[in-house]
Amino acid sequence: MSKTPQKTYLYKFHVQKGRMEVFAGFEMPMWYKGIIPEHLAVRNNVGIFDVTHMGRMLVSGPEAEAFLNYITTNDVSALTPLSAHYSTMCNEHGGIKDDFVLSRLEEEKFLMVYNAGNRSKDYDWVVNQSRSFDVTTKDVSDNIAMFAVQGPKAEQTLQEISSQNLGEIKRFKCGWTELAGATSFVSRTGYTGEDGFEVFVWDTPLTSPEKAVEVWNEILKAGKEFGIEPCGLGARDTLRLEAGMCLYGNDIDEDITPLEAGLGFVVKLQKEDFIGKNSLVKQKTEGIKKKRVGVRMLEKGVPRSRYEVWKNKDKIGVVTSGTVSPILECGIAMAYVPTEHATEGEEVAVEIRDRFVKGKIVKFPFYDPTKYGYQRKT
């Protein structure tokens, strides 16, 4: 971590327009206009994020499916070409090594997109596990630019510069297109709870950023009529939190299993064998002791990571992420509490400095999914 921070293709843009901070070894924009206006742009219109700091690797070969089924918890066999799913990799104890999105490009070729902070850990782990399989792994993090275009106007924005009809790509599907003339892979996925795409500008080495910068600028131009905002990591964090999505290192890590984290939907225990399966089967049979829940504050106060959660006179858990929700205009948090307290509607208190601030346990997402997010009705 003491190395000089890395820069993405958009470094010049970020420095000119944004407030910079080092995140996971990268110089990244925290915000441009501000976290709240950027957050609202994504919920109401569209926003674009530079997420080139994330890790990306290609896994290919005749045994790619078998190998990925062995190291990940979700069912890779169910993934048809040009589909994507969310998944986790676990250690032998069922603790989460990382969470990521896996896209199947072809029958024998996959793209894995994982957390910036786990770039080298994940790549080393995957390479080490792959030795007895007929697969090839390739770290393409510095050869493919990655942007997220998120919000109800994301499709309309990208369509203006896309050679392919993006309406044909449904949620968690992917496809190839040209964006402003640049060959790009797009998946209808994201980390905001909103509809939107993650855009991979193919064959763009970090050393010649021109093509990536042009696609970014063209997206901004195309989205202008829809109120697009460039968004920093600040809004990315408040958006994913409102949507109830985990941040690795905060809400999940190697000491937490996907079952405890409420990610059981990406753990397919009927699969033949995979790393961590025995531990997860055992935990499933015995029942989990703690669980990740949402806490919505009923009184003024902003819950933050590591604040304690109390029930009556007992300390029952710890906040792993917290902020003030720009949509709900109150404090929201994720916390781990014993299963017996993980009931929707249960009143708890979060200790904020010397005060006990009332909150209640709620389900994810924090917002009303009929009004916000990709399932919105209006």
Next chain:
Amino acid sequence: MKIGGYEIPEGLYYSKEHEWVLIKGDRVIVGITDYAQKALHEIVYVELPLVGSKVKQMRTMGTVESVKAVSEIFAPISGKVVETNQNLVENPELLNGHPYTDGWIAKIQPTNLDRELKSLMNAQEYAEYISKLEE
């Protein structure tokens, strides 16, 4: 005066923790500076000192929070809190919009004003101080 995009009104006293002090008769009004509010950005929550409580110079008297971070407000002057700006409870963004006027934080009855003023900076000194921080 304005230095590097930061307002620094003349006639106020400034602390190294970016609070300001305005002397008004036998009381002082205190708040946070333009530099402080710009560094915090988007203030969403303010915890004010209790009226009647005693505060000590350069000890915590409250908290301001932005979306991302928590920051303490230090008392720039010791004394008894006689009034706090209740508008900040519902409208914490006043601290961003008007740090030196509508965004004032508290009025204090000072106990050791003359001596404590010596440890604060005037506008000129504070301007030099923040331009060094910006380097």
